[in-house]
Amino acid sequence: MAQLTPQSLEISSDALESSTSANAETIIGLLRKEIDTSNYDYYVLDDPKIPDIDYDMLFRALEAWENKFPQFKDSHSPTQRVGGERLSEFAPARHSRPMLSISNAFEDEEAGEFDAACRKKMGFLEGEELEYCVEPKFDGLAISLTYEHGLFTRAATRGDGEVGEDVTANVRTIKAIPMDLRGALGNPLPARLEVRGEILMHRKDFARLNERQRAAGEKEFANCRNAAAGSLRQLDPRITATRPLRFYAYALGECVGTPIHQSHMEALEWLKGIGFASSGLATVQKGLGGVLAARKVIGDQRATLPFDIDGVVYKVNAYNAQEKLGFISRAPVWARAHKFPPEEVATLLEGWAVQIGRTGVATPVAKVKTVFVGGVNVSSITLHNFDEVAKKDVRIGDTVIVRRAGDVIPELARVIFERRPEGAQPIMMPSQCPVCGSAIVKIEGEAAARCTGGRICGAQKTQAVEHFASRRMMDIDALGGETVNLLFEHNVIADSSDLYALDVEKLRALPRFGEVSVQRLLRNVEASKGRDLRRFIFALGIPNVGESTAKSLAKTFGSIEALMQASEQDFQRVNDIGPVGAKSLAAFVSDPDNIAFIQRFIDRGARPTDAAMTPVSATPALGKTFVITGTLPSLSRDDAKAMVEAAGGKVSGSVSKKTDWVLAGAEAGTKLTKAQDLGVPILDEAAFLALLSAPVASDEEQSVETDSELPPEPENATPVASGELVGQGDLFGAPDAIPAQPAPKSRPRM
DNA sequence: TTACCTCGAGCTCA
DNA sequence: CTCGAGGTAA
Numbered sequence: 001m002a003q004l005t006p007q008s009l010e011i012s013s014d015a016l017e018s019s020t021s022a023n024a025e026t027i028i029g030l031l032r033k034e035i036d037t038s039n040y041d042y043y044v045l046d047d048p049k050i051p052d053i054d055y056d057m058l059f060r061a062l063e064a065w066e067n068k069f070p071q072f073k074d075s076h077s078p079t080q081r082v083g084g085e086r087l088s089e090f091a092p093a094r095h096s097r098p099m100l101s102i103s104n105a106f107e108d109e110e111a112g113e114f115d116a117a118c119r120k121k122m123g124f125l126e127g128e129e130l131e132y133c134v135e136p137k138f139d140g141l142a143i144s145l146t147y148e149h150g151l152f153t154r155a156a157t158r159g160d161g162e163v164g165e166d167v168t169a170n171v172r173t174i175k176a177i178p179m180d181l182r183g184a185l186g187n188p189l190p191a192r193l194e195v196r197g198e199i200l201m202h203r204k205d206f207a208r209l210n211e212r213q214r215a216a217g218e219k220e221f222a223n224c225r226n227a228a229a230g231s232l233r234q235l236d237p238r239i240t241a242t243r244p245l246r247f248y249a250y251a252l253g254e255c256v257g258t259p260i261h262q263s264h265m266e267a268l269e270w271l272k273g274i275g276f277a278s279s280g281l282a283t284v285q286k287g288l289g290g291v292l293a294a295r296k297v298i299g300d301q302r303a304t305l306p307f308d309i310d311g312v313v314y315k316v317n318a319y320n321a322q323e324k325l326g327f328i329s330r331a332p333v334w335a336r337a338h339k340f341p342p343e344e345v346a347t348l349l350e351g352w353a354v355q356i357g358r359t360g361v362a363t364p365v366a367k368v369k370t371v372f373v374g375g376v377n378v379s380s381i382t383l384h385n386f387d388e389v390a391k392k393d394v395r396i397g398d399t400v401i402v403r404r405a406g407d408v409i410p411e412l413a414r415v416i417f418e419r420r421p422e423g424a425q426p427i428m429m430p431s432q433c434p435v436c437g438s439a440i441v442k443i444e445g446e447a448a449a450r451c452t453g454g455r456i457c458g459a460q461k462t463q464a465v466e467h468f469a470s471r472r473m474m475d476i477d478a479l480g481g482e483t484v485n486l487l488f489e490h491n492v493i494a495d496s497s498d499l500y501a502l503d504v505e506k507l508r509a510l511p512r513f514g515e516v517s518v519q520r521l522l523r524n525v526e527a528s529k530g531r532d533l534r535r536f537i538f539a540l541g542i543p544n545v546g547e548s549t550a551k552s553l554a555k556t557f558g559s560i561e562a563l564m565q566a567s568e569q570d571f572q573r574v575n576d577i578g579p580v581g582a583k584s585l586a587a588f589v590s591d592p593d594n595i596a597f598i599q600r601f602i603d604r605g606a607r608p609t610d611a612a613m614t615p616v617s618a619t620p621a622l623g624k625t626f627v628i629t630g631t632l633p634s635l636s637r638d639d640a641k642a643m644v645e646a647a648g649g650k651v652s653g654s655v656s657k658k659t660d661w662v663l664a665g666a667e668a669g670t671k672l673t674k675a676q677d678l679g680v681p682i683l684d685e686a687a688f689l690a691l692l693s694a695p696v697a698s699d700e701e702q703s704v705e706t707d708s709e710l711p712p713e714p715e716n717a718t719p720v721a722s723g724e725l726v727g728q729g730d731l732f733g734a735p736d737a738i739p740a741q742p743a744p745k746s747r748p749r750m
Numbered sequence: 751t752t753a754c755c756t757c758g759a760g761c762t763c764a
Numbered sequence: 765c766t767c768g769a770g771g772t773a774a
Contacts, residue, residue, distance in 0.1 A: 064770090089756095141773075157773080165772085222753060229773060230754050376752050408751060480770050512768080514759055555773055 016064060022068040029064040035078040036178070043176035043246060044277040046306070047431050066559070075172075076151050076179040083173045083237035090165035090235075093156035095144060096194065096254045100161060102313060103331045104406065105338045108292060111314070114336040115288040118316055121325055122335065129287035131317040133264045134294035137337050138248055139225050139308040140200025145247075146170070146254075147193040150182035157232075161330070170232055173241035176277055184274040194253030195271065201228040203305045205244035222307050223375035246307070249276035263317045279305075284317055295338055300339070311339035342403040344413060347371040349398045352383070352427050354434050356459035358467050358541060360451040362440050364389055364427055366400070366412060374404030381410045385447045386429040393417075395424035435459040436693060455593065461495065462488050464541050468496040472547075473539035474528040478520055486510055496539075497597055499525050500604035533560065536608035544584040552576050553585075560608055564589050564598055627675070629656050630665035640688070655680060663688045705709045 035058050042048045043686045059078070061190045064301055066073050074080075105111050118130055142165070146154040154172035157164040171177060182189060201209070209227060210220040221227035225299040231243035249271040251264075261267045265284050272278040281301070285294045295312045302309060316322050316334035325334040348369040364383040381402060383389050392415060394400065405411040429449050433440055438453030451457055465484045469476035476499070487493045492506045502525065507518045531539075537560070538550035543555070556574045557563040568586035571577055576583075588594050601608075628640050640663060655662060655675050661677040662682045675682055683691065 139774090159772090219754095225774075226753055233755055233772080235756075378751075380751075382751085404751085410751060478770065480771055511761055516758060517769095520758095 006242070016068060021071065023067055024065060025072055028062065028065050028069065028072050031065065032060060034058055035062060036180070039078065039175040040178070040275060043174075045277065060434070072492075078175075078179075081173050081175060081179075081241065083239070084169050084243035086236040086238075087169060087188075088235070090157075090167060091152065092163050093159075093166040094163050095156065095159075096162070098330070099142060099144060099158045099164070099253075100194065100330055100332060102335045102337045104311075105336050106341075106405075108409075111292065111295075111336065111338050112288055114314065115291070116477055118321075118325060118334060122321060126130050129290075130321065131206060131263075132285050132287075132291050133268070133313070133315045133317045134283055134285050134291050134298070135250065135268070135313050136279050136298055136305075136309040137311040137313045137339070138198035138200055138250070138279075139310045140228050140248075141225070142200040143167070143171070143197060143199050143232075143247070144253055145177065145195045145197070147181055147190075147195070149191065150180060150189045150193075152177070152179045152181075166233055169237040170234060170240040171199075173237055174245045174247060176246045178275040181274055185718060188257065190255060190257045192254060192256040194255065195249050195276065196251040196253050197247055197249035197276070199228055199245055199247050200307050201231070202246055203308065204306065205246075209244060222377075225375065247277060248279055248307075261315050262319055264315050264319070264322075265317055281305075291338075292320060299340060302500075302718060309340075311337050313337050339406075342405055343374050344401050344403045345371045345373040346399055346416065347378075347402055349394065349396060349412075351396060354430055356433060356451050356457065357433050358460060358463035359458065359543065360433075360453065360460055361448045362386075362429070362433070362451055364429075366394065366427075368400065368402060371402060373402055373410070376404070378402055378404070381412050383412060383427070386427075386442070386449055387447055389427045395420065395426050397421045397424040433457060433459070438634045458488070465493065465496045467541050468539045469499070469528075471537075472687050473535055474531050475535070476528045478517075479524065479526045483521070486513070495597065497600035497604065497606075500529065500601065500606050507673045531608060533558070533608040536560065536606070537563070540588075542585060542588045544581045549581055558599060560602070564595060623708070625652050626663055627652055627659050627661075628663045628665075640685075661688075661691075 031508060035055070038048070038050055038055050038058070041050075045178065045583065062077070063079050066077065066079055105114060115130065115132075119128070122130065124130065142158040144154075144156045144158070148155075152172070153168070154166065155168045155177075156166055159165060166445060172179065178184070181193070203224060206221070206224045206227050212218075213220050221230060227243070231240050231245055234240045250268070252261075252267050253269070259270065260271060263284075265282065268282050275310065281298050283294050283297075291314050298309070300314050314336050316325060322332070322334040325332070331469045349366050350369055351367045353365050353367065355365055357363060364386060366381045367381050368379060368381060383392075383394065392412065394412065394415055399416045401411050401416065402415040403411055405413075416546045429442065430440055432438065433451035433453050436453040436457035436459070438451055438457060440449050440451050442449040451460065452663070453460060455461065462484050464483075465488075466481050468474055469479040479499075484493075487510075490506065490510055492503065492510070493499060502522065502592065504522070507513060507521065508515070532554065534547075534551045534554035535555050537545065538547055552575050553563060553571075557566060566585075566589060568582050568583065571582035572579065574582075652659065659675070659680050662680050663685070664675070665683050665685060
């Protein structure tokens with residue numbers, strides 16, 4: 001391939017005048033390739049080969065050619081890396097495979113336990129050793145990149161692991177990330193390839209950025225990670241484009257039609273080969289001795305690496321072994337992050353306070369002289385409980401060692417007793433609640449001390465409302481702690497049921513609460529009226545009633561009225577509810593205050609309904625059997641399953657003659673083929689939603705999500721495969737659907 | 751727990 | 765323009 005030198009560029013710029021589109025395409029291709037290579041040298045290899053001035057010349061030449069021949073413009077061209085239109089928000093992006101987190105180890109013993117557990121599950125004998133890949137644990141932000149037919153199509157943050165945020169526009173500006181893998185991948189191109197890795201900032205680049213920020217009078221960033229996170233979260237990609245972000249790939253996610261690798265290390269090598277940056281630090285090791293040695297090698301280089309790391313990651317190298325080891329509760333059994341010991345800093349314990357939680361638990365919090373540790377300023381540290389305080393013998397005026405353990409939470413490691421001043425006062429459990437004055441008692445055998453004030457305690461009252469409004473409960477957007485306090489202080493509300501009887505004039509009279517805030521609150525409260533029963537029960541904050549209990553209760557009783565009528569025996573009989581839960585429920589429903597409280601909700605129009613108990617006779621799905629296969633564009637399988645069950649249908653695992661419908665998403669497998677063979681009707685997500693949109697909007701939230709994901713014209717929805725296209729119900733006009741907010745967001749599921 | 755981005759509110763100054 | 769709230773990330 002001819003090298004495109006500045007000299008040949010001159011020729012090409014002469015040629016620009018007289019060129020035809022035939023050779024224009026060739027020249028544009030050469031220019032793009034040259035610029036991509038130069039970006040690769042600079043941002044991936046960290047080894048620039050041409051001077052900046054030549055790079056600029058190439059870049060301007062490409063722009064000129066693309067402008068003259070706009071038919072060859074391409075979103076994957078390097079000229080598109082300058083950042084596009086400003087976004088108004090980041091769209092939700094569902095991961096086709098969940099982005100799991102890796103469990104942590106802090107001590108060498110835990111690494112040993114990890115190795116022992118893996119060997120045991122593999123059935124290894126004494127002396128037999130597993131092979132691990134040891135690599136650095138980058139201190140940045142996890143990101144998932146999707147390539148379709150070699151072209152970059154999407155970048156998503158981790159989010160809750162299921163649904164992240166779509167940051168494609170920002171990631172397009174990161175020159176360390178290739179936009180076009182077609183040259184590197186060879187044929188046949190994988191239909192879809194997901195690359196996972198970490199976006200971070202090099203220390204040098206971070207220092208330079210902060211210099212720039214300082215010069216411009218802007219705020220400096222606290223550390224590399226925050227600078228990278230802040231840069232990626234910009235709604236304006238043009239700002240992101242000016243930030244020196246890098247990317248290191250560390251795993252493959254979904255792969256369709258790509259070369260099959262046998263091991264993690266092979267995959268890493270392959271990623272390096274197709275244009276992704278590699279730390280060069282990953283090695284394959286045998287057994288515990290090997291991984292610990294490799295960790296030391298990486299740890300010794302830590303200070304001189306170009307980027308921050310906070311530990312190493314061990315992964316069982318062979319894919320077949322990984323498969324055998326599998327997962328336990330959303331974390332792979334075959335991987336472990338082994339963190340470096342956290343930085344420890346001494347500071348002065350200047351005072352302390354008691355925090356009263358939603359359930360009255362009194363938590364001591366140490367107030368220390370602010371110290372910079374682990375990349376942030378720490379000034380307040382939870383002491384967990386008074387037993388802990390006594391055990392560590394923490395006193396006011398002590399010099400204490402602070403560290404950021406685990407992921408984020410600052411921890412008081414120990415007291416330096418030698419530095420204790422005379423007469424330092426111990427931290428004692430208060431006998432009275434600082435908020436309401438009620439007695440604080442500690443139940444023998446329990447760690448927690450509790451305020452007995454209950455409903456009269458201001459702290460518990462406000463936090464109960466906060467809890468009620470939170471994302472996982474009634475999801476009343478933009479109603480956070482401070483707003484709740486404001487509402488209490490001005491007597492706008494006395495409990496959460498008052499949210500459904502808000503006095504607009506009182507709201508308008510609140511300080512720092514303009515018309516926009518008033519309308520937003522009213523709208524969000526209104527939208528929460530129809531949350532399903534399970535969330536409502538959970539949101540009430542009944543002691544010992546968590547998410548799963550609330551779910552069972554909703555399923556069993558079907559309405560809040562029925563639940564309030566139930567006896568302790570009734571509760572006992574509910575699946576998964578034991579004597580403790582039943583007692584606490586019985587106490588709740590027999591309390592006249594609670595009965596009145598619930599009645600107010602009902603009177604004020606809250607209508608929590610459980611999808612499973614909604615009359616479903618009108619739904620065509622009633623009593624039908626569905627099979628779900630492949631990845632759906634916006635719903636997870638669990639969502640789809642829940643919706644089917646809500647509509648009175650069943651979900652089964654395999655296709656047979658008894659199957660009524662197959663719901664198929666992307667990369668559907670043999671189930672789809674079988675459905676076609678048997679002539680079972682096949683639905684895509686849009687058709688499925690249409691089918692299920694019965695006269696009753698069973699779940700307001702789902703209809704909001706639907707609005708944001710579906711094309712505006714349901715009749716344009718195309719089935720993914722041949723088969724009968726079924727059901728074109730009214731998706732949008734459900735009678736009591738809440739008007740969609742201007743910018744609906746989908747939420748992580750409960 | 752802290753840091754960061756974004757937005758609304760409410761201020762100053764033109 | 766500054767402040768502070770809410771949301772998100774680790």
